[in-house]
Amino acid sequence: MPLLRDMTLGQYYPGNSFLHCLDPRSKLISIVTLMTCLFISMEVDVLIAGGSLLTLGIARSGLPAGAIFRNLRPFVWLFFITFLVHALTTPGQPLFDFGMPVTREGLVSGLGYSMRLSFLILVAALFTLTTPPIELTDALDKLFSPLKRLKVPVHELVLMASLSLRFLPILVNEAGRVKNAQLSRGATLDGRLLARVKAMVPMILPLFVSAIYRAEALALAMEARSYTGGKDRSSYRELTFGRNDFLALGCSFLFLVFAIISL
Amino acid sequence: MTGKGVQLTTFFVPKLKVERPRIPAMQIKIENLSFSYKSPWSAPKEVLTNVSLTIAAGEMLALVGPSGSGKTTLMQHLTGLLKPDTGRICVDGQDIWQGSSLNTLRRRIGLVFQFPETQLFGETVLEDVVFGPRNLGLAEGEVRERAELAMQQVDLDVAEVGERSPLHLSEGERRRVALAGVLSMQPECLALDEPTAGLDAAGTRIVLDVLRQQHRQGRTIILVSHDIALVSALLHRIVVLNDGRVHFDGKKEDLFKDQAHLAAAGIVPPKARRIACALKRMGLVATEELYSFAEIKNQLDRHRPIAE
Ligand SMILES: Nc1ncnc2c1ncn2[C@@H]1O[C@H](COP(=O)(O)OP(=O)(O)OP(=O)(O)O)[C@@H](O)[C@H]1O
Ligand SMILES: [Mg+2]
Secondary structure: OHHHHHOOOOOOOOOOOHHHHOOHHHHHHHHHHHHHHHHHOOOHHHHHHHHHHHHHHHHHOOOOHHHHHHHHHHHHHHHHHHHHHHHHHOOOOEEEEEOEEEEHHHHHHHHHHHHHHHHHHHHHHHHHHHOOHHHHHHHHHHHOHHHHHHOOOHHHHHHHHHHHHHHHHHHHHHHHHHHHHHHHOOOOOOOOHHHHHHHHHHHHHHHHHHHHHHHHHHHHHHHHOOOOOOOOOOOOOOOOOOHHHHHHHHHHHHHHHHHHHOO | OOHHHHHHHHHHOOHHHHHOOOOOOOOEEEEEEEEEOOOOOOOOOEEEEEEEEEEOOOOEEEEEOOOOOOHHHHHHHHOOOOOOOEEEEEEOOEEOOOOOOHHHHHHHEEEEOOOHHHHOOOOOHHHHHHHHHHHOOOOHHHHHHHHHHHHHHOOOOHHHHOOOOHHHOOHHHHHHHHHHHHHOOOOOEEEEEOOOOOOOHHHHHHHHHHHHHHHHOOOEEEEEOOOHHHHHHHOOEEEEEEOOEEEEEEEHHHHHHOHHHHHHHOOOOOHHHHHHHHHHHOOOOOOOOOOOHHHHHHHHHHHOOOOO
């Protein structure tokens, strides 16, 4: 499972850096703002500014570079294809010709899009690595709480999302165990793609089954501790806004303005 | 093989070769193996350090050691599920990472994982048990035969549980299904990681009986266990792993003689032996090398004063 092994999304890397200490709400808002900017604006300036902010974030996060950058690995093909499609299909000044002309504009825009994609993934990774799932849950819960007035089950939805995140590594682990068990009993997992896909089937099925059993056990355990939904639930940790939170929000707001102006 | 072929071979081959069960000739040699788990989160920490071990064909030995000492990690190296950082593992003189396929090796060494009941993947019990023999490419009749034999060995009734889902069995029953899944492949060597952990007395007995029987048939048995009393009652050679190093490798008698050694590895001698020591000091038995209450009783009976 190389893909799942490289995905550290959803895993928390403990620390007490600037990013770790931010209030999850301001962190979430800043990150969403940053992502939005990277999405809406095609300008090189915005890309550079976003890249610098990201670099700053990574540098101040206290995380080993490997932990962040390995998240890119599963997406290498995506970058490559994005790059290729842009390089081949953008009209402009032709540079080479492989049956289809590769244009200068195409290269630039392909590179831009690949970078934008990788920035988005890195931003997301940076967020999940520095935010424990429980803080993410709290932040989402608080930020969307106005929707509760409209009878949207915010708390339950957020809980579901955070549980799925929490279970991802467990499932990956389980997949590894079943794979080892099958290998040990003479299964061959290499060979052609089709054979490999076929060999996956008996593995995926028990994974689903065991996931369902796990979910059932979890529901039981929660009920046994008298868990009831969000209303009137207090939390152990109260979220507090600090100076750094205003700084982060200010920065991202400025960046948003900059991105909009440069449109 | 056709009927004719069998007759011919019986005719030409000396009698000796015909009736005996297949004699495994598998020697496993671990040489200076070191290994650490790689993780993006932290610097690699060595889990196994310079481990060397030779396991002769048909030998039965126990691997003990405190939790986290690397027993499971070492077992996973045996069948090439993990690759050593340095050092090598040779089976019959051939490095397992060079030349012949790991798949062949895995058919020869049956690995029973720690808590294997969490790794059942068949829809029914029978389907799980036949997974191995099917991979061996045997005829359907033989596959079925082996599966039934294996289930019988672990005291599971094919008619009763064969068609049930493994998920609806008790943990102890599932453990036995997992064991049957490996037994049905009839490997030359069995490597078992804590096969009796968490089992009741009857379940433990079943597993031990299987191990004894498999050993008698000539298979190599490598048994990982926390239960020093259990292994010392069962076999002679004990390897103690501590903090990823081979702390002791030899006869159990030598292990229990060396108190300093024992304390360092956190091993408490089995109750039976401690009682035997006390009895010997009282002059009631001749030796302290007694590893079960049955042996103590035997000795006491033998030494009981005739006057009584
Ligand atoms: N997948 C893994 N990734 C990283 N570290 C691991 C992994 N598996 C085990 N370890 C570490 O390796 C060391 C040895 O683990 P191992 O499972 O081999 O111990 P063990 O002797 O089998 O223990 P136990 O008796 O509890 O089963 C432990 O310190 C453990 O934390
Ligand atoms: Mg273990």
